[in-house]
Amino acid sequence: xxxxxxxxxxxxxxxxxxxxxxxxxxxxxxxxxxxxxxxxxxxxxxxxxxxxxxxxxxxxxxxxxxxxxxxxxxxxxxxxxxxxxxxxxxxxxxxxxxxxxxxxxxxxxxxxxxxxxxxxxxxxxxxxxxxxxxxxxxxxxxxxxxxxxxxxxxxxxxxxxxxxxxxxxxxxxxxxxxxxxxxxxxxxxxxxxxxxxxxxxxxxxxxxxxxxxxxxxxxxxxxxxxxxxxxxxxxxxxxxxxxxxxxxxxxxxxxxxxxxxxxxxxxxxxxxxxxxx
Amino acid sequence: xxxxxxxxxxxxxxxxxxxxxxxxxxxxxxxxxxxxxxxxxxxxxxxxxxxxxxxxxxxxxxxxxxxxxxxxxxxxxxxxxxxxxxxxxxxxxxxxxxxxxxxxxxxxxxxxxxxxxxxxxxxxxxxxxxxxxxxxxxxxxxxxxxxxxxxxxxxxxxxxxxxxxxxxxxxxxxxxxxxxxxxxxxxxxxxxxxxxxxxxxxxxxxxxxxxxxxxxxxxxxxxxxxxxxxxxxxxxxxxxxxxxxxxxxxxxxxxxxxxxxxxxxxxxxxxxxx
Numbered sequence: 001x002x003x004x005x006x007x008x009x010x011x012x013x014x015x016x017x018x019x020x021x022x023x024x025x026x027x028x029x030x031x032x033x034x035x036x037x038x039x040x041x042x043x044x045x046x047x048x049x050x051x052x053x054x055x056x057x058x059x060x061x062x063x064x065x066x067x068x069x070x071x072x073x074x075x076x077x078x079x080x081x082x083x084x085x086x087x088x089x090x091x092x093x094x095x096x097x098x099x100x101x102x103x104x105x106x107x108x109x110x111x112x113x114x115x116x117x118x119x120x121x122x123x124x125x126x127x128x129x130x131x132x133x134x135x136x137x138x139x140x141x142x143x144x145x146x147x148x149x150x151x152x153x154x155x156x157x158x159x160x161x162x163x164x165x166x167x168x169x170x171x172x173x174x175x176x177x178x179x180x181x182x183x184x185x186x187x188x189x190x191x192x193x194x195x196x197x198x199x200x201x202x203x204x205x206x207x208x209x210x211x212x213x214x215x216x217x218x219x220x221x222x223x224x225x226x227x228x229x230x231x232x233x234x235x236x237x238x239x240x241x242x243x244x245x246x247x248x249x250x251x252x253x254x255x256x257x258x259x260x261x262x263x264x265x266x267x268x269x270x271x272x273x274x275x276x277x
Numbered sequence: 278x279x280x281x282x283x284x285x286x287x288x289x290x291x292x293x294x295x296x297x298x299x300x301x302x303x304x305x306x307x308x309x310x311x312x313x314x315x316x317x318x319x320x321x322x323x324x325x326x327x328x329x330x331x332x333x334x335x336x337x338x339x340x341x342x343x344x345x346x347x348x349x350x351x352x353x354x355x356x357x358x359x360x361x362x363x364x365x366x367x368x369x370x371x372x373x374x375x376x377x378x379x380x381x382x383x384x385x386x387x388x389x390x391x392x393x394x395x396x397x398x399x400x401x402x403x404x405x406x407x408x409x410x411x412x413x414x415x416x417x418x419x420x421x422x423x424x425x426x427x428x429x430x431x432x433x434x435x436x437x438x439x440x441x442x443x444x445x446x447x448x449x450x451x452x453x454x455x456x457x458x459x460x461x462x463x464x465x466x467x468x469x470x471x472x473x474x475x476x477x478x479x480x481x482x483x484x485x486x487x488x489x490x491x492x493x494x495x496x497x498x499x500x501x502x503x504x505x506x507x508x509x510x511x512x513x514x515x516x517x518x519x520x521x522x523x524x525x526x527x528x529x530x531x532x533x534x535x536x537x538x539x540x541x542x543x544x545x546x547x548x549x550x551x
Contacts, residue, residue, distance in 0.1 A: 083511055083551075230361065237363060237543035239517045239529070239536055251517065258517065265515035269543060272550040276301075277341060277360045 001097040001205065002054045003047050004149060005040060006088050006140060009061035010105035010115040011156025012036045013176040013193030016185045018115065023062055035190045036061070036103055037071040039155065039176075042194035043100050044073060046201030056096070060088035061103070086257070087119075087264055088136060089143035098152035098208055099144045100201065106159045106179075107135040113159035114179045119263075123270035125247065126225035127263070129216055137164045138214070139260065145213035146256055152211050153204035155197050157185060170211040174200035218254040224266055230277075231270035238265055278483065279332045280325050281374040281427060282318065283366045283418060286339035287383035287393040288434025289314045290454040290471030293463045295393065300340040313468040314339070314381055315349040317433065317454075320472040321380050322351055324479030334374070338366035339381070363539055365397075367418045376430040376486050377422050378479065384437045384457075385413030391437040392457040397541075401548035403525065404503040405541070408494055415442045417541065419492040424534045428489035431482035433475050435463060448489045452478035496532040502544055509548035516543055 009021045012035050019025045020032040044055050055076040059067050064082045072078070084090035092099070106113030108121055118127045118136055127134045129142075137160070141151045153172050154164045161173030174196050177187035188196065204211075226232045226247045236243045241262065242250045251262045286298045291313060296304040300311070322333050336357040337345050343358050350356070362368035370377065384391025386399055396402045396414055405412045407420065415438065419429045431450045432442045439451035452475050455465035466474065504510045504525045514521040519540075522528040527544070531537050 083508070085511075085515060233361060233363070234543070234546055237539045237546065239519075239531065239540050239543075241517065253517075261515050262517045265512075265517065265547065268512060268515070268550060269547045272546045273361075275550075 001047075001051050003044075003052045003056075004092060004096040004099040004144065005043060005055060005057040006060045006099065006101050007036065007040045007057055007067065008088070008101070008103040008105065008136070009033070009036045009066060011103040011160055011176070012039055013188045013190050016114050016187070017183055021061065021115070023066065033066045034068055034071065036066060037068045038190065038194050039102050039197055040067065041071055041073070042197040043102050043153065043155070043201045044076060046198030047100070047205055050202040050205035052201075052205060056091050058088065058090050085261060085264070086143055089140040092144045092149060093147055095148040096144070098205060098211065099141070099149050100153040100204070101137050101140070101151060101164070102155045102197070104137050104154055104156040104160050104164070106157065106163060107133060109133070110159055110163065112179050112181070114157050114177065114182065114185050116159070116182065120267050120271060122274060123227055123231050123267055124224060125227045128223040129259070130221055135160070135163055138167055139263070141168060141214045142216050142256055143260055145215040148213050150208070150211035150213045152208055153201055155200065168214055170207065172200050172204040172207060216256055219252055220254065220256055220259045222251045222259050222263055224249050224263070226270055228273070231273040234269045234273040235266045238262065238269065241266060278330045278376070278486075279374045280330045280334070280483075281370050281377040281422075282321060282333060282335045283338045283377065283379050284314070284318050284335055284345070285366070285379070285381040285383060285414070286310070286314045286344060288381040288438055288454070289317055290466045290468050293392050293465070294461055298339065298393070300344055311344045312346060312349065314344060315346045316468065316472050317475050318345065318380055319350055320476040321378055321431070321433070321479040322354060324476035325378070325483050328480045328483035330483055334369065336366065336368055363542065364421065365542055366414060367421045370422050370427055371425040374427045376483070376489065377427050378430060378482070379415055379418070379432045379442070380475070382415050382432055382434040382438050382442070384435065384441060385411065385416070387411070388413070388437055388441065390457045390459065392435050392455065392460065392463045394460060398545040398549060401505055401509055401545045402502060403505045406501040407537070408499055413438070413441060416445060417538065419446060420494050420534055421538050423492040423494070426491060428486070428491050430486050430489050431478055433478065446490070446492050450478055450482035450485070494534060497530050498532065498534060498537050500529045500537050500541060502527050502541070504548060506551070509551040512551040513544045513548050516540065516547065
């Protein structure tokens with residue numbers, strides 16, 4: 001079986017602060033990138049024992065070159081590096097038997113969720129597709145779904161698991177920690193988390209017959225609420241992006257990859273508004 | 278007679294280096310040249326009014342777009358101040374103007390013998406073409422004015438800039454305040470002589486305004502942008518309806534110049550982040 005893994009970091013066991021997941025941090029980040037890599041490894045090992053044979057891992061955190069090669073099997077392929085047109089779902093344009101989301105986190109604005117955000121907390125205040133507030137998991141699942149790949153496993157804090165399984169009820173969730181607040185969690189140890197993730201991956205592949213590819217129903221309407229008005233000023237420059245409020249823009253198209261690319265373009269040009277005027 | 282003035286700084290008499298026009302990391306020379314810049318704008322207004330211009334709107338269109346010194350300007354004009362305007366150097370030109378001046382303008386990026394030539398953001402925009410023709414700031418700005426029904430009446434700047442504009446818009450009155458020797462040197466009029474020339478030019482431009490035509494692009498408008506770097510093309514290719522037409526090139530086609538203009542602004546904003 002061919003497995004796609006999108007690997008984020010905030011939902012790794014033990015993580016409860018930006019310093020642990022910020023690549024410019026020389027003290028805590030090197031420790032936690034190892035734990036992140038081991039959780040990915042655990043998912044691969046678990047899947048392999050249930051029939052997984054071919055793995056593509058998309059490093060999907062921050063500048064997207066976090067994974068430590070020494071901790072990964074030699075026969076996987078890895079997508080490394082930032083600015084990918086499909087970002088956390090890069091490489092999903094071929095059909096996989098299943099997708100795993102490891103180390104994922106909750107959406108911006110959700111309470112009781114460690115480091116909750118949606119792509120860029122500096123720019124995006126809320127992201128809705130067809131009226132539904134979206135996690136990164138749902139935005140990415142819809143790209144995979146379009147190419148026929150179902151999400152089978154998600155790992156992260158309990159809030160993340162609950163929101164993903166509410167939207168995608170066939171997904172097996174592994175809650176490696178319970179958030180107390182944005183910057184605190186009651187967590188499994190990394191070793192125990194890896195064991196739970198390996199079990200979860202096995203279970204996910206066993207449950208695959210009831211998993212479904214997720215898609216948004218066209219016409220697709222994307223609404224972005226921005227953190228600041230000047231970010232919406234910039235987003236409004238983009239063709240077909242409509243200003244619907246002081247801090248809100250809208251984009252509509254029938255084709256989800258077009259919507260997703262517009263979402264990334266809006267997020268990035270919004271980031272440009274954060275530079276000095 | 279309502280007059281619109283889009284005012285830039287590189288084409289002001291005496292300017293030949295970036296320090297003279299750099300408002301962001303102010304150099305002592307900037308304070309001197311922003312004054313000469315303001316005085317050329319004031320001269321244009323004075324000349325235009327000698328020929329009957331009434332209401333004047335000045336859009337400060339250089340750098341952070343808050344360079345003009347109010348003390349040196351007539352009290353009864355309006356000024357557009359500040360950055361990040363969606364229509365940038367031609368913001369608010371759609372409110373019934375009879376004509377427009379481009380003051381202190383400069384050559385397009387890649388023009389030889391054009392002091393401080395660039396097209397909006399030189400670190401991002403390597404070349405801009407609309408319907409196949411290479412464009413300067415003057416060209417794309419004039420195209421938006423043309424769509425609003427506002428003719429360009431006068432341009433001031435170095436010889437390359439003025440002659441470049443007149444090649445596309447022969448009805449435009451030009452005032453050449455300097456001859457560029459290269460990108461960083463010019464043989465220039467003194468500021469006082471330039472101000473007199475700009476005032477006289479403005480008077481003549483208004484006097485013959487009835488002969489001016491509109492500069493309009495034929496729809497569908499095809500915009501091709503060559504980027505300075507491939508990673509910028511990676512970024513801007515994400516913009517809705519943009520096509521990656523080459524490793525360092527994107528293409529966008531639309532019937533409306535307003536949409537094309539905003540898409541161009543989006544390109545250099547987003548490209549700057551890459």
